[in-house]
Amino acid sequence: MRDGPKTADLLDWYDAHARVLPWRVSPADRAGGIVPDPYAVWLSEIMLQQTTVAAVRDYFTRFMSIWPTVQDLAAAEDDRVMGEWAGLGYYARARNLLKCAREISALGAFPTTRAGLQALPGIGPYTSAAISAIAYDLPETVVDGNVERVMSRMFHVETPLPDAKSELTALAETLTPQKRAGDYAQAVMDLGATICTPKSPACGICPWNSDCLARRSGVQAELPKKKPKAKKPTRFGVVYLARNQAGEWLMERRPEKGLLGGMLGWPGAEWGDVAVEQPPFSADWQDPGVEVRHVFTHFNLHLSLRVVQTDGKIQPRQGLFLDIKRSDLPTVMRKAFDVAISHLSH
DNA sequence: AAGCCGTGGTA
DNA sequence: TTACCAAGGCT
Incomplete structure (x- = not known):
């Protein structure tokens, strides 16, 4: 040819x-x-x-x-x-x-x-x-x-x-x-x-x-013509952001498969049609009063936050305290991080 | 094979 | 705000 x-x-x-x-x-x-x-x-x-x-x-x-x-x-x-x-x-x-x-x-x-x-x-x-x-x-x-x-x-x-x-x-x-x-x-x-x-x-x-x-x-x-797309549902969740005296944050490594697979995330229950409260340990969790909104490919997310600065020794039911940087996190987790930092500094 | 999987820019 | 879209692949 x-x-x-x-x-x-x-x-x-x-x-x-x-x-x-x-x-x-x-x-x-x-x-x-x-x-x-x-x-x-x-x-x-x-x-x-x-x-x-x-x-x-x-x-x-x-x-x-x-x-x-x-x-x-x-x-x-x-x-x-x-x-x-x-x-x-x-x-x-x-x-x-x-x-x-x-x-x-x-x-x-x-x-x-x-x-x-x-x-x-x-x-x-x-x-x-x-x-x-x-x-x-x-x-x-x-x-x-x-x-x-x-x-x-x-x-x-x-x-x-x-x-x-x-x-x-x-x-x-x-x-x-x-x-x-x-x-x-x-x-x-x-x-x-x-x-x-x-x-x-x-x-x-x-x-x-x-x-x-x-x-x-x-x-x-x-052109090109495209088949219409389905409307996105909205899901709701609660995440818990805890900082210890060493400046480390309680985080968990998400499962390999699925949403944000293999990435760091804040502990909490799975996101769904309703927000589920599931703190990783008992504490005086504070609500910063600001919701995080994020758009994923196939759903919108409304995320409520709970924040605490811990002083004693904590035995969390989920996750590990890690020395993390904002840039290590996927974007939705960065958004929550930014709110928590702002809340704790006031 | 159709649903799942991120994020940011643009109109 | 909403919707669309960007050098797609996996299951």
Whole structure:
């Protein structure tokens, strides 16, 4: 198959407009023979799953600084990695990241095929294609949310997502070049992120505007169609924040599976339709009078707080007193922490 | 196969 | 405020 004119147009646009990103080898450097580090490509792609470039940037730089190679990461302690991931969300990614690093370290190197990559934990159809194309220049087709949107507009696909996924993948494959597959993959995603945006796409400056079937009919802003989403329920809970004289906080490590799996959390009963009082020990718990609200993917949370500064020796029924930093905590636990600190300092 | 799994930015 | 969305994967 010969690489087509649309593909060439997009690569020309990318040569002139590629964003500078910490994990990216520029098209000019690639042309000069610079080869991407598979470890950096893999790490960035895991962090970028359902996560914006702006949110990932500092985390990526910090991880690369602390653990410069996959062997370094494989040798890291679990709690340290979870702590560094705290705040980025989707914590199963961090657990799988470690598992994956250890498998690769045992293998001796990254797999060099898409199938080999996809057999690893945390690497699915998108990420295996992305690493194959970006790190190895293999002609694999990446299909993320950007590509789905771009293809649904280019080919005027009215089928709603997620049903349209296979159709959009087949269409995307028709444009993937045999050469410069890595630059092309990043070019389509850059196009989706900066020009072919969900709302108000900038068709006037799009390198594909004359080819776009949806634009020809003026319906580009209404694509892709999506199935309606269910409304989020609200759950309620109570958490207990206790500080001892050493400045340590009573915390527990959450179970590996499920919400915030493997992360630190404040003790308390499970969250549900009603708030359940379940203090980890008897004390004069104070109510700061401020509720924490937080939005998760599939529910809203209203969290009541109970705070105490302990002086004697406490034998809690749950958790351990730990010397923690705010940055070790997932965001919802940080919010509660901030309220407790403010309350205790008054 | 459809539900579960975070967070922050934007309109 | 509400709703949507972002370089998805796992079960």
